[in-house]
Amino acid sequence: MAITTAPSQDLKADKAADFGDEVKTEEEQSDVEAIAEPWEKYDLNGTPHVFYPLCLGEVLDERYLVEHKIGFGGFSTVWMAHDLKTKTDVALKIFSLGEWGEHETHMQNEILQNVQDTSNLVTCSASFLLPAGSSKSHHRVLVLPLVGPCITSLILDRMSLVTRMSAAKQLLEALERIHKAGIIHRDLNESNCMWGMVPLHNLSRTAKYKVLGRPLKEVIPYVNLWKQGELVQPIEVPQHLYTQKFYLGDFGLSMKLGDLVIQKGYPPMPFCSPDRLHRQGPSFACDMWSYMVIFARLYFGFLPFPDQGQGGEVSSMVRCLGPLPEQWKGLFTHSGALDYCLAAKISKFCPEADQTEQKHMLSIMSKVFTFCPQKRLTATQLLHDPSFKAVMEKYGC
Incomplete structure (x- = not known):
């Protein structure tokens, strides 16, 4: 660039x-x-x-x-x-x-x-x-x-994957810093992430x-x-x-962990974690889900869970990741097989990536795209994750 x-x-x-x-x-x-x-x-x-x-x-x-x-x-x-x-x-x-x-x-x-x-x-x-x-x-x-x-589609189309992966790493580092200070962003989406x-x-x-x-x-x-x-x-x-x-901005919905009074609001639907969509409270894990949506957006060039009609983004999540947790069953139902699992999505939309890179990307996304918030990697854990480090090293980040 x-x-x-x-x-x-x-x-x-x-x-x-x-x-x-x-x-x-x-x-x-x-x-x-x-x-x-x-x-x-x-x-x-x-x-x-x-x-x-x-x-x-x-x-x-x-x-x-x-x-x-x-x-x-x-x-x-x-x-x-x-x-x-x-x-x-x-x-x-x-x-x-x-x-x-x-x-x-x-x-x-x-x-x-x-x-x-x-x-x-x-x-x-x-x-x-x-x-x-x-x-x-x-x-x-x-x-x-x-x-x-x-981040917009037009901009991503003109950018190299090296530049996009550098942005992904910088964004994760920024998120780690505010999380270490006890701050949850709560509105991580492509409109709040900017190049210099x-x-x-x-x-x-x-x-x-x-x-x-x-x-x-x-x-x-x-x-x-x-x-x-x-x-x-x-x-x-x-x-x-x-x-x-690469910058993270807009802290209008942000909060300190433990705040009793919480500003009303959610991230845009494509970036909102499934637990928030099912009335769970804000957490660092919610930010990590939103981050991984942006990471996938930067890598694929498009959103990982698009609105595909009935059921919207949640239906797309279920088709890709599997059934929702048992305790959410009354709030959303979906029948059918996993017709577009993460591995298939990575293989289909990134055919130029070799098998090693595809395995690393599957590992990275699977550790954050999980319905259980407690199982998602933290920002610090993801920065030190071997697969994440391997992908960043490949792209010189």
């Missing part, structure tokens, strides 16, 4: 008013609305978890110049900004109204205080508050490092737009806002800007 250093350019070359392009046609408007957050998220009358309306070009906390959009989640929007004090680019995660921002801020502090090595974790360097119109509440903002894209990105802060804004795409934007429609805001088409990071570094 090529890594380039952005050439130095004259930052004065920016046009003060140049923060992207307004939509001019219905087609452009449809393009923006198809990929941006739903406008309903800004409606105070429609949701208690309303988003903060924002325009490119605003300066937040008298310091952060908002230059582009990165993306959004269920309870936040994420923006690319230039720190006018340090002259570096950062990501601003702006939370909706509600408890989500305060909880993630708390977990960020737990990580910073208790995790010795945070080099592969997306941790905040600062936080501040934004007003919420007429409401007495506020929006929490986390200042995060600017990193690259998350070459810094662009020595480029002018005009040059950044040439690399990442000019923002296409429209004023938030249909909603009577207390301040102006925009829907913005997000950045597209070209592959030559990816780095080999």
Whole structure:
């Protein structure tokens, strides 16, 4: 994977008013609305978890110049900004109204205080508050490092298996570090795992737009806002800007082992462990199941337990791994043979792997893809597992 250093350019070359392009046609408007957050998220009358309306070009906390959009989640929007004090680019995660921002801020502090090595974790360097119109509440903002894209099929198709296996090892090391600090992530999925990105802060804004795409934007429609805001088409990071570094982020559902009050929520269905789907509590073992789904995603290029109609992902698990535990029998039933066991899946979808590698991969996946949480390897155990080490050694990791 090529890594380039952005050439130095004259930052004065920016046009003060140049923060992207307004939509001019219905087609452009449809393009923006198809990929941006739903406008309903800004409606105070429609949701208690309303988003903060924002325009490119605003300066937040008298310091952060908002230059582009990165993306959004269920309870936040994420923006690319230039720190006018340090002259570096950062990501601003702006939370909706509600408890989500305060909880993630708390977990960020737990990580910073208790995790010795945070080099592969997306941790905040600062936080501040934004007003919420007429409401007495506020929006929490986390200042995060600017990193690259998350795992997608398009990205995996362009990456070598060497790069993907390096990411798998780095992710496991990051997970081991938070587990050793007594922290359960609880939302390990492909959207929260990201590659690094070459810094662009020595480029002018005009040059950044040439690399990442000019923002296409429209004023938030249909909603009577207390301040102006925009829907913005997000950045597209070209592959030559990816780095080999791999990160774990988004600690909005994370918890300390033993916490009595637990934030509501689950990972997306394809990444959720079967025990969580059957009303068992969060655990390190749940994280390990989610990790192994990502590991398989990186290795195969697709999810190991796809939704195949009736029964969804759980049905796919049963077809691959066998019957569910006896105590779960009333919650899910499935008849039929193991028509797609792990060994057959590895052999079919990785025919280029020799028999030794296939045996190692079967061993790795079988030790985590087990319905009994107590039998799953921990992150530390998997890092020291002979088969895992053999596969990583083969790919130079």
